[in-house]
Amino acid sequence: MASFLTRTRGKGRLHWTDWASYAYLLLGVFIMFAPVLWLVVSSFKTEAELQHYPPRLLPYIQKTITLPGHDEPLPVFKVTRGELAGQEVAQVRRIGLVSQVVRPEDPQTIVKVSISDRAPVERVALATTNYSKLFARFNFPRFFWNSLFITVVATAITLLVNAMAAFALSKYEFRGRGTVMALVIGTLMIPQTVVLVPLFLVVREFGMINSLWGVIIPGAATPTGVFLLRQYMLTIPDEILDAARMDNASEWKIFWRIILPLSAPALAVLAILSIMWRWNDFLWPLIALSRSENYTLQLALNSFQGEFTTDWASLLAMTVLTLAPIAAVFAFLQKYIATGIASTGGK
Amino acid sequence: MADLELRGVRKAYGAFDVIKGVDLSIAEGEFCVFVGPSGCGKSTLLRMISGLEPITGGEVRIGGEVVNHLGPAERGLAMVFQSYALYPHMTVRQNLSFGLENMRAPKAEIEARITTAAQMLQIEKLLDRRPKDLSGGQRQRVAIGRAVVREPRVFLFDEPLSNLDAELRVEMRGEISRLHRRIGNTMIYVTHDQVEAMTMADKIAVLRDGQLEQFGRPLDLYNAPANLFVAGFIGSPRMNFFPGRIDRGAVRLATGDVVALPALRFEADEGKEVTLGIRPNGLRPADSGLRLTVASVERLGGESYLYGNAPDGTPVTVHCAGQTTVEPGADIPLALDTGEVHLFSAKSGRSLRKDIRS
Numbered sequence: 079m080a081s082f083l084t085r086t087r088g089k090g091r092l093h094w095t096d097w098a099s100y101a102y103l104l105l106g107v108f109i110m111f112a113p114v115l116w117l118v119v120s121s122f123k124t125e126a127e128l129q130h131y132p133p134r135l136l137p138y139i140q141k142t143i144t145l146p147g148h149d150e151p152l153p154v155f156k157v158t159r160g161e162l163a164g165q166e167v168a169q170v171r172r173i174g175l176v177s178q179v180v181r182p183e184d185p186q187t188i189v190k191v192s193i194s195d196r197a198p199v200e201r202v203a204l205a206t207t208n209y210s211k212l213f214a215r216f217n218f219p220r221f222f223w224n225s226l227f228i229t230v231v232a233t234a235i236t237l238l239v240n241a242m243a244a245f246a247l248s249k250y251e252f253r254g255r256g257t258v259m260a261l262v263i264g265t266l267m268i269p270q271t272v273v274l275v276p277l278f279l280v281v282r283e284f285g286m287i288n289s290l291w292g293v294i295i296p297g298a299a300t301p302t303g304v305f306l307l308r309q310y311m312l313t314i315p316d317e318i319l320d321a322a323r324m325d326n327a328s329e330w331k332i333f334w335r336i337i338l339p340l341s342a343p344a345l346a347v348l349a350i351l352s353i354m355w356r357w358n359d360f361l362w363p364l365i366a367l368s369r370s371e372n373y374t375l376q377l378a379l380n381s382f383q384g385e386f387t388t389d390w391a392s393l394l395a396m397t398v399l400t401l402a403p404i405a406a407v408f409a410f411l412q413k414y415i416a417t418g419i420a421s422t423g424g425k
Numbered sequence: 426m427a428d429l430e431l432r433g434v435r436k437a438y439g440a441f442d443v444i445k446g447v448d449l450s451i452a453e454g455e456f457c458v459f460v461g462p463s464g465c466g467k468s469t470l471l472r473m474i475s476g477l478e479p480i481t482g483g484e485v486r487i488g489g490e491v492v493n494h495l496g497p498a499e500r501g502l503a504m505v506f507q508s509y510a511l512y513p514h515m516t517v518r519q520n521l522s523f524g525l526e527n528m529r530a531p532k533a534e535i536e537a538r539i540t541t542a543a544q545m546l547q548i549e550k551l552l553d554r555r556p557k558d559l560s561g562g563q564r565q566r567v568a569i570g571r572a573v574v575r576e577p578r579v580f581l582f583d584e585p586l587s588n589l590d591a592e593l594r595v596e597m598r599g600e601i602s603r604l605h606r607r608i609g610n611t612m613i614y615v616t617h618d619q620v621e622a623m624t625m626a627d628k629i630a631v632l633r634d635g636q637l638e639q640f641g642r643p644l645d646l647y648n649a650p651a652n653l654f655v656a657g658f659i660g661s662p663r664m665n666f667f668p669g670r671i672d673r674g675a676v677r678l679a680t681g682d683v684v685a686l687p688a689l690r691f692e693a694d695e696g697k698e699v700t701l702g703i704r705p706n707g708l709r710p711a712d713s714g715l716r717l718t719v720a721s722v723e724r725l726g727g728e729s730y731l732y733g734n735a736p737d738g739t740p741v742t743v744h745c746a747g748q749t750t751v752e753p754g755a756d757i758p759l760a761l762d763t764g765e766v767h768l769f770s771a772k773s774g775r776s777l778r779k780d781i782r783s
Contacts, residue, residue, distance in 0.1 A: 318511075327527050342514075
């Protein structure tokens, strides 16, 4: 593996094509990861730092100081000109272009300094309040639970329903099997937006609007999933099924004990796809869920963007928290995608 | 008392008949081999007996009871598949216990049966391995073990040795025969290899195009084939056939040679077109007789085979005991052992022997 990854065209030293390859790959890494890193770093910036122009790479926090006679911690500045030049002062308030500051040794005496004559005292630090605020001010656990519930339950139902359909379509001979398969594949050509309104009407008739089940049920059977699993199940030898039948296994048992375990690699792929679809789904939950206690994370993120103001700090922090689980799932399951065909136990 | 009986069993896919009415009766404890060229329907017939393939017409009886309507497991049979069909995700032990668990056998009994079967097949050390970690021969044993633990009334084998190399095949052949002697169950074994059929079977059923050509003990089939097909299929190298015509109680071959026939053995009308069959060991080099142009010689040490053509182009194989001095290109006369002669109707291919009713 290591020798494969470090293989080069030039022997001993790098050929120019090696340089080009590495440059190209590094560019790819940069394009892929830079926005994510920028997001993570920015999520630890204060609202003030986010508004800072020009933007700075690292999160800075202005030093604050608590002085007697002042309830709030005061931001600390360094005076650059005038009689206090070189001293650190705490700003009490700012009026227009004039900043009213006090010296820490003498917190009661207000000195007026032009705002152009002072610079904030800053240090690199993480504004973790962005995250704690999510839990204190917003019902983050609730949104997270909604998203988690929808993703887990919907994925479980998707796997079960699609595997059963794929089993029938791959291992049973019946009239119209080809037609059914063609219809399933055919639905791939209908954009979701086209069926949005009819789907809404149906779901409303079932009384599932504003219920998490209204999000879970409509998308449970996916043509992609049926097709993917069917193609995989076709590779499972029929003789194994016959052997199970000779072994007194019911068809349900064959499905449960033979087909499902042997389809594990394909099921893992579908599970990853389904988790990503469900976790990132926005349009349908937006239509089906209108009460905020039912919001998923994606809907909650959207609600941070108001008509007039956007709470960027909270938005970024929640975006990071939204990304983290899906990244973890992907890291855990990605080896199954690469895992080849299971040994069939045959010749 | 027949343990397994087929009565007019037919199978059709649409208008296409695959099995065209087979009658067969296998006694309890017999080792019966279905043999025939590929596509003759032998595997289909086995699957019909197993219940995996529905039957279009006729009856299958096991122990006197019609089982047409029963599912595969309810027939009390066990099958060993060509590709072994082990469950790849289960250990050997789980492979063996799966069927018993499905029949809700008590745990202790499952354990006991697995232990017995594993000892019998010498796979005790493999019980916790998975099929992909086993060699072909070991997988074969596990597949047989999976059938043995079920303690079925009838064992079905569907070309179980065709995936093994030649040496292992001979070994497993002996092992299956020993297994049969040891547990004494009825076994049905499908193969396209007539050597396997001859060496293992108590009874052989020769099938062609979905029809039973002949059913009987191996040596009966060898000594008294009912028709040209069986005569050509059983025995290796295959029987030599010469076209001819009955002429004054003897056979005048197309080559012009005349072969006298043992009296009363054949139903041969004067002038009838016939095919004379004789096995390679019924021919031997002699001073005069049928001319053979030798094309090639196989010297195996203990025996030799001459391959060549008669003057009319008929291919001929001759078996010689010991080592022969005949060289390719030689033109030698052959003598026929008239006691070894078989006679078939040229039109129907049926044997003309009086003691065979086919």
